[in-house]
Amino acid sequence: MRRPHVPTLLLVGVFGRLPHSAAAILLTLHVRNGLQMDFASAGLVTAMLTIGVAIGSPWRGRIVDIKGVRRAVLPSIVVEAGAFGAAPFVGFQVLLVLMFVAGLFSLPVFTVVRQSMGVVVRGPDRTTAFALDSMTTELVFVIAPGGISVLATAISTTASLLLVGALVVFAGVILMVTNPPTRSSQLPSAPREAVDDLAAPSHPKDASSVPAITGAIPVVPLPQPQPRKRRFMPWLSISAAAMMVMALGAGMALAGTEVALVGFNETLGGGGDTLWVMYGVWCFGSLVGGFVYGALSRKFDPFAIIIVLGLTLVPVAFSLTLALISIALFASGFFIAPLMTAASERLTEAVPERNRGQAMGLYGSAMTAGTAAGTPLVGVMLDVGGPTVAICALAGVAVATGVVAMVLRQIRRRRRRMASS
Secondary structure (H helix, E strand, C coil): CCCCCHHHHHHHHHHHHHHHHHHHHHHHHHHHHHCCCCHHHHHHHHHHHHHHHHHHHHHHHHHHHHHCHHHHHHHHHHHHHHHHHHHHHCCHHHHHHHHHHHHHCCCCHHHHHHHHHHHHCCCCHHHHHHHHHHHHHHHHHHHHHHHHHHHHHHCCHHHHHHHHHHHHHHHHHHHHHHCCCCCHHHCCCHHHHHHHHHHCCCCCCCHHHCCCCHHHCCCCCCCCCCCCCCCCCCCCCHHHHHHHHHHHHHHHHHHHHHHHHHHHHHHHCCCHHHHHHHHHHHHHHHHHHHHHHHHCCCCCCHHHHHHHHHHHHHHHHCCCCHHHHHHHHHHHHCCHHHHHHHHHHHHHHHCCHHHHHHHHHHHHHHHHHHHHHHHHHHHHHHHHHHHHHHHHHHHHHHHHHHHHHHHHHHHHHHHHHHHHC
């Protein structure tokens, strides 16, 4: 927390994620109560927002890389805030279009915060910084959905949607004012480092080590032809692709679990308070896990963490009381923040600094795509086999994702060994 920019980044992350974390449940309530339509229609509106985010995130991240934070954020403030501001006053068909456009231009909060955190924090402190960001994210997801649902029920969904639009403007203005550094060259120490680099000798060897006799000068071999580099996403190595696969599975497992808990709540005959207890315990487990992970000096493999996360979902599937479900959810939630932290670290290390905005955007899109796919699939499983079958399937998705990512990593290592030999 004593590092420059870190407290500001955490604050920006909190305010920037508030509107997005509240949007899904708010849109559901608006379509159901405001437009008097069914849950399928509500799910379609939420899906349009999610698809827009999935398509737009890499593009927004690319703009951050090329044009900087301020020029990337300004269109988001205008378009996304305008979409949520108009949402209460339009019909269903127009609402679908508005939410898709809002998703396309959604504030690149995740991209900017994680990319900047990877720049301003170095070494072992980076683990702690990413863990703190994951913990604040969990706090947002504990507070925002419940708070916005109370506001929408007590006052109206119209006022709530306007509030979300205002929060988008507020978060965007904070991003533009603070203008977090997304490259090392933007840090205050960068000019001094540049001078040191320019002052270094142009030849890697000291001049005294070069033979003075012309005939003794070694013959320089001709450069070997280099393989052609891909113009489209040249940074997307097998290692980075494995991270995208993991993000897809994580989004599917986590979003699917949220929906499956609704099925568990109906099975237990509970009301809204019971559902929020389950959500709260799950998020609190993630908060504790993030605190513990951030305090550790050792780094853990995100692919192993998602496998463990999947295994801890199995006890949730077979819990028969609220107390047992809460215990199992705490254990499962304990690994969520560490997974997000370890994944951000690994992606930061695998991608060059100049491409991290696009990489973080694609990572967010992969997770969003998993969310968009997982939610309706779990809904079908709940109708067919109930919450136990749905949770077991999600556990299998998480484990399979980790295994596939590990296989991709092993392929990369094998190629490196073959190239070196």
